[in-house]
Amino acid sequence: MPGPGDSSTAPAPPTAAITPRCPRCGYDQSGAFATWTDACPLNSRCTECGLDFAVCDVMNPRRTDLPWLYEHTPGWRPGFGRAVRTLGRALLPWWYWAGVGLACRVSIARLLVWAVLLFGTVHAAGSAVRTYHVVDYLTLVSRKVPSEYLWMSIANAWLTPLVRIDWFGGSAWSFRFPFGSWGWQALAALAPLPLVPAMLLLLGSSRAVTRVRAAHIARAAFMQLTIFILPATLYALTALDQSQRAWTANAGQPFIDLLRHWGGHVMAACGLWWMAFWYFAIVRGFRLPKGPLVWALLMVAAVLLAAIAATLDPRFGLMLP
Ligand SMILES: [Zn+2]
Structure with missing residues (x-):
């Protein structure tokens, strides 16, 4: 075990090879630093x-x-x-x-692992319970369930609500993506997600807004997905409902029912969270000059885009007076 004084394990000291860059905009500070001849300011x-x-x-x-x-x-x-x-x-x-300030080192690799770890754990917990219910139900219905049907059911337990597999006997399989049946709520919720990061990059490069390093924007774009842990957890919890154990007949239905019952409340809470997230990211995280104004304009654009996306679902028209 090397001691604390062992130079082979001690963190490497910063070297002259580092290009000093502004924590917010990434502008090379070498020129400014080169003017320091007598002393280095703090x-x-x-x-x-x-x-x-x-x-x-x-x-x-x-x-x-x-x-x-x-x-x-x-x-x-x-x-x-x-x-x-x-x-x-x-x-x-x-x-x-x-x-998490501008001086905080960004690690995209760790952000990816974090997302996989969080959503993977929640999804795996729900899918494991669904698998248990499906196998339990099928063995209750019949002792001679075709193995294809059993595997199809288990696969659906893990792929829901993104993919749906059906087996019609023999080699007749079908794969569907029930995303379209999620409805206008999902369209409205997903459309603004790439908008704010894209606008910040675009406005920054055109100098309409103070430039923020792409790494900081990427971190915020990633972290905004945190809110999906709430719907993901709610969906995983629907697996606990014993009455849903015959759900292979209508995979994805619990999620749609859940959205119908709680859709309005969950959407409103998630939307408010998302707006607060970007407010603090822009004002407190990026410390943008005129931050509240930049935030307000981006939110107007986001609400408009969400409304346009919602109209892609013809059912949204029925909601309007
Ligand atoms: Zn700068």
């Missing part, structure tokens, strides 16, 4: 976007690694504790963005 201001930043944050990106953020999990550890703590904070966006 703080500096980006000439491009006006951000005041601590020079040490720029010279050593790992200095501000957070002890709870999943993106900063050291090495190859799975980091289950961090995954839960990050989720807890992310569900309260003002708390999350108070901790």
Whole structure:
């Protein structure tokens, strides 16, 4: 076991090879830093976007690694504790963005692992219960269930609500994507997700809005998906309903029923969360000048796009007076 003084395990000190970049816009600070001849100031201001930043944050990106953020999990550890703590904070966006500043190192790979870990766990829990119910039900109905039917049912238990497999005997299989039957609520909920990150990139590159590094925008684009943990958990919980165990006959129906019963409330809560998320991302996380105004304009665009997307479902027309 090497001691703490062992140079082979100590974190490498920042080297001159690091190009100092503005934490917000990514502008190269080498020119400004080159003018320091006698002393190195503790703080500096980006000439491009006006951000005041601590020079040490720029010279050593790992200095501000957070002890709870999943993106900063050291090495190859799975980091289950961090995954839960990050989720807890992310569900309260003002708390999350108070901790995750512009100096925070972005790890896209860890963000991907985090999403797979969270949604995978919730989905696997629901699917395991569904599998149990399906097998239990089929053996109750008949002792001679064709193995194709059994495997089809188990596969559906894991693929719901994204894919639906049907077996009509022999080699007659069909695969369907029941996404279309999710309705206008899903269209309205999904359409604005890529809009805000795309607009921030576009407005930043056209200088209409202060530029924010693509990595920061990518992090926010990822973290906005956190809210889907609520519908995903609700859907997993429908697996517990014993009356749904014959659900192979109408896979995806529990989700549609769930949306019909709770759709309005869940959608409103998720929509408010999403708006709060972007407010704190833009104002507190990115510290954009005129942040509240930028946020308000983006939200107007998002609501318009959601309404346009909803009209793609003809049933939405029936909702209007
Ligand atoms: Zn800058």
